[in-house]
Amino acid sequence: MRGSFMTIDAAVALMLMFVIITAAFAYYQGPSRSDLSSAFLWRSAQDTATVLSKSGALALPLSSHEGLAFIRSILEAAPDGTCLQVAAYGESVPDSLAAHWRFDEEAGRAAADSSGSGLSGSGWGAIASQSQDSASGGSKYFNGSSCIAVLMNNTMYNFGTSTNRVYETDVPSPISGDLTISIWVRTSQSGPSGTNWWQGAGIVDTNKSSALMNDFGISLLGSKAAFGTGQPDTTIVSLTAINDGKWHHIAAKRVQATGEMRLYVDGREEANATGGTGVFSPTWLTFGCIYSYPEANIPSAWSESSHFIGNMDEAKLYSRALSAQEILLLYSNPADVAYSVERTSCPVPPSAGVQTVRVPFVEFSQSRTRHYYADVKSWQRGYG
Amino acid sequence: MAFCGKAKGQVLTTELLLSVSIFLAALLAFLVAWNSITGAYSNESTDGQMANALLRISDSLALSQGEPLDWEIRPQGDAVSLGLAQSQNVLSYQKLYALCLRNSTYDYVREQMGAGRFEAHVLAAYPNGTEICGFGIGAPDTQGISSVEISRTMLLNGEVAALKVQLWRRK
Numbered sequence: 001m002r003g004s005f006m007t008i009d010a011a012v013a014l015m016l017m018f019v020i021i022t023a024a025f026a027y028y029q030g031p032s033r034s035d036l037s038s039a040f041l042w043r044s045a046q047d048t049a050t051v052l053s054k055s056g057a058l059a060l061p062l063s064s065h066e067g068l069a070f071i072r073s074i075l076e077a078a079p080d081g082t083c084l085q086v087a088a089y090g091e092s093v094p095d096s097l098a099a100h101w102r103f104d105e106e107a108g109r110a111a112a113d114s115s116g117s118g119l120s121g122s123g124w125g126a127i128a129s130q131s132q133d134s135a136s137g138g139s140k141y142f143n144g145s146s147c148i149a150v151l152m153n154n155t156m157y158n159f160g161t162s163t164n165r166v167y168e169t170d171v172p173s174p175i176s177g178d179l180t181i182s183i184w185v186r187t188s189q190s191g192p193s194g195t196n197w198w199q200g201a202g203i204v205d206t207n208k209s210s211a212l213m214n215d216f217g218i219s220l221l222g223s224k225a226a227f228g229t230g231q232p233d234t235t236i237v238s239l240t241a242i243n244d245g246k247w248h249h250i251a252a253k254r255v256q257a258t259g260e261m262r263l264y265v266d267g268r269e270e271a272n273a274t275g276g277t278g279v280f281s282p283t284w285l286t287f288g289c290i291y292s293y294p295e296a297n298i299p300s301a302w303s304e305s306s307h308f309i310g311n312m313d314e315a316k317l318y319s320r321a322l323s324a325q326e327i328l329l330l331y332s333n334p335a336d337v338a339y340s341v342e343r344t345s346c347p348v349p350p351s352a353g354v355q356t357v358r359v360p361f362v363e364f365s366q367s368r369t370r371h372y373y374a375d376v377k378s379w380q381r382g383y384g
Numbered sequence: 385m386a387f388c389g390k391a392k393g394q395v396l397t398t399e400l401l402l403s404v405s406i407f408l409a410a411l412l413a414f415l416v417a418w419n420s421i422t423g424a425y426s427n428e429s430t431d432g433q434m435a436n437a438l439l440r441i442s443d444s445l446a447l448s449q450g451e452p453l454d455w456e457i458r459p460q461g462d463a464v465s466l467g468l469a470q471s472q473n474v475l476s477y478q479k480l481y482a483l484c485l486r487n488s489t490y491d492y493v494r495e496q497m498g499a500g501r502f503e504a505h506v507l508a509a510y511p512n513g514t515e516i517c518g519f520g521i522g523a524p525d526t527q528g529i530s531s532v533e534i535s536r537t538m539l540l541n542g543e544v545a546a547l548k549v550q551l552w553r554r555k
Contacts (some may be wrong), residue, residue: 010407014414021421036435040534043439047446047537050473054539077511077544079535 037380041355044082045378048074049357058088058361058374061339068341075343083346083381088338090363090372091115092329096320098174099150101287103140103313111140111148111287116371117174119317121150121287139184139313140287147289147307152206152282173281177256180318181218181227182330187310188245191220197228197235201308202290203250204315206282214278218252219290220308227252227263227271234275240265247313249331253321256280260321267331269324287312338372346381354379434502434551435532441497442549445506446536447472449479456482460489463496468547475540475547480508484517494520502551508538509546516545523552530555 051074052058060067075084091097099119101111111121140148152173181204191201198205200219207215216229223243228235242248242265251264256277263271284291290306314334322330342348360373444450450467452458456479468483470476483506486493494504505523508516523531531552538545 008406010410014410018414018417021418036432036439039439043442043534043536047473051537051539051544054471054474055542055544073511074537074544077535077537077546079533 038355040079041082041353041378041380042357044078044084045355045357045376048078048084048086048378049359049374049376051077052086052374052376053359053361058086058359058372059363061088061341062090062363062372068339071341072343075341078343078378081381082343083349083379084343085340085346085349085377086374087340087377088361088372088374089336090338090370092333092336093318093322093326094370096318097316098319099315099317101150101315102138103315104138111150113150119150119152119174119285121148121285139186139311141311142288142308144189144307144309147202148287149291150285150287152285173283175317175319176279176281178254178320179216179280180251180253180320180322180327181316182249182251182318182322182327183218183315184247184249184313184334185220185225185242185308185310186245186247186313187220187243187308189220189243189309191222191243191308192306193222195235196233197221197226198233198290199306200226200290201306202286202288203308203312205286205290206280207284207291214276214280215282215291216254216280217290218250219306225250225263225265227261229254229261229275229280231276231278234259234261234273236261236263236271236273238263238265238270240270247311249334251322251327251330253318253327254280255321262321264324264327264331267328285317287315349377349379430553431530431532434530434553437499437502438532438534438549438551441499441504441551442534442536442547444498445469445549446538446547449476455479460486460492466493466497469538473536473538475508475538475545477541480540481517483519487519490520499551502553505548505550505552507548507550508540509548511544511546516540523550528555529553 052071055074057067057071057074060070071086075086078084091100097115099113099117100115101121102114103111105112113119113121152175183204185203189201192199194200197217197219198215200221203218203220203225205215205217205219214229214231217227219226219228220243221235221237223241225238225240225242225248226235238250240248242250249264249266251267252262253264254261254275256279259274259277261273261275262269288308316330355378357376358373359376360371363370363372444465445468447469448465448467449469450456451464452462455463455466456476466483468475468479470479483493497504503521503523505518505520507518507522510516523529529552531550533548533550536547536549538547
């Protein structure tokens with residue numbers, strides 16, 4: 001009997017060893033197949049992106065309907081089991097775009113300007129964190145003590161040992177008179193009450209350009225969006241409460257010659273007034289706070305207050321007053337999609353198992369150069 | 385004492401026979417299963433190597449000019465690696481036809497491509513199926529064949545073309 005038990009023990013041990021080795025094989029082989037599949041898909045996306053780029057096909061749909069068919073013919077050359085999508089992105093309203101902060105960066109303090117003007121920002125205070133919840137791409141979350149500042153004029157500032165940060169730009173201020181600000185916000189905050197925008201929680205704000213306080217900004221005043229200009233202080237307030245936890249598009253424009261001011265929420269005009277006609281040439285533009293110290297050129301005196309709590313996305317600054325139609329376009333197309341083409345019989349990309357290759361391209365038309373980029377995505381047919 | 389000793393010995397022998405039998409049966413079952421697993425793994429592993437070789441070869445053909453750059457006009461032995469591109473994803477007509485004309489030295493060229501022990505087939509075609517030219521031996525449509533294939537999207541004289549590369553082996 002003792003011998004029998006020994007045999008059973010040995011058999012059990014062998015079985016266990018067998019199971020362990022089988023599991024080890026299964027574990028080892030799983031990722032390998034997955035890696036190979038990804039490698040094949042990535043090559044499909046990369047090949048397609050290169051061919052689209054070299055054939056000049058990416059810019060064609062911007063000027064002709066036949067362009068989409070040509071792109072689709074390139075997608076059809078991919079292997080049978082592979083789905084492909086080409087989505088091109090550009091500025092919905094490109095003319096007079098002075099700056100575009102997409103807020104898609106991983107680094108919380110950074111705010112890159114994708115317009116080419118070179119007006120990238122940097123933050124201080126608590127870091128504004130990256131959030132996937134957005135109107136397009138990523139967004140920035142401001143936690144109530146964070147602030148991102150953009151140096152708008154050709155100057156250098158050293159904020160001393162307390163922050164040990166040097167800000168420098170050789171970009172002249174892109175705005176001086178007419179302007180439009182467009183931004184997406186999502187907040188549940190109840191802003192401070194008051195009658196002037198600079199009393200609210202700062203969404204976008206600027207410092208004065210001279211002792212005459214020709215500044216401007218957008219804030220959360222109570223539950224409403226407020227847009228104001230200085231000298232004399234004139235503030236207009238939205239009809240819609242924007243602190244309902246949903247994304248809202250806010251646009252504000254100003255015409256220098258007449259002092260005309262208009263405020264739009266979700267593409268609809270909600271307030272207007274006549275303000276000052278001074279020249280605006282801010283040194284600083286801030287997101288998430290009110291720039292509260294009057295003298296911009298005294299580094300040690302930098303001060304910020306009235307912080308915003310919530311997300312911001314796709315902030316744009318124009319050096320002219322946009323039309324109501326253009327503002328409606330900014331509201332209706334937050335991702336700035338120029339066009340999108342999928343391979344025949346392929347649904348929209350699944351949420352996983354997608355390989356993406358991004359390729360920039362340029363459209364030349366009427367002596368103007370417009371910059372776009374296209375995302376080429378590939379995934380297995382039937383996946384997801 | 386002698387009886388007891390003999391009886392004890394018989395009991396032990398029976399137990400021994402039984403235990404050895406069970407052990408051998410278990411060992412046999414284990415070996416059969418083990419052989420099946422390692423065989424499957426060996427096939428999987430070889431297929432994985434074949435897929436990796438396919439990616440490497442197709443990258444070389446679709447993205448590079450080969451080495452030396454003018455291998456297509458040199459003696460066959462000069463080629464260190466074969467590339468069919470005049471630039472990335474743009475096929476060179478001359479290089480493509482130089483490869484297609486080397487079918488008579490299939491084994492030698494297959495080695496130059498880096499296919500090793502796998503059979504290789506390269507086919508350039510337009511998306512509508514019209515073949516431009518091909519090199520090598522395609523996998524027969526029979527059982528017992530393992531194959532991997534990739535299609536690389538290319539440009540040839542401004543037109544879209546597909547460069548299909550297939551590696552295969554008999555199991």
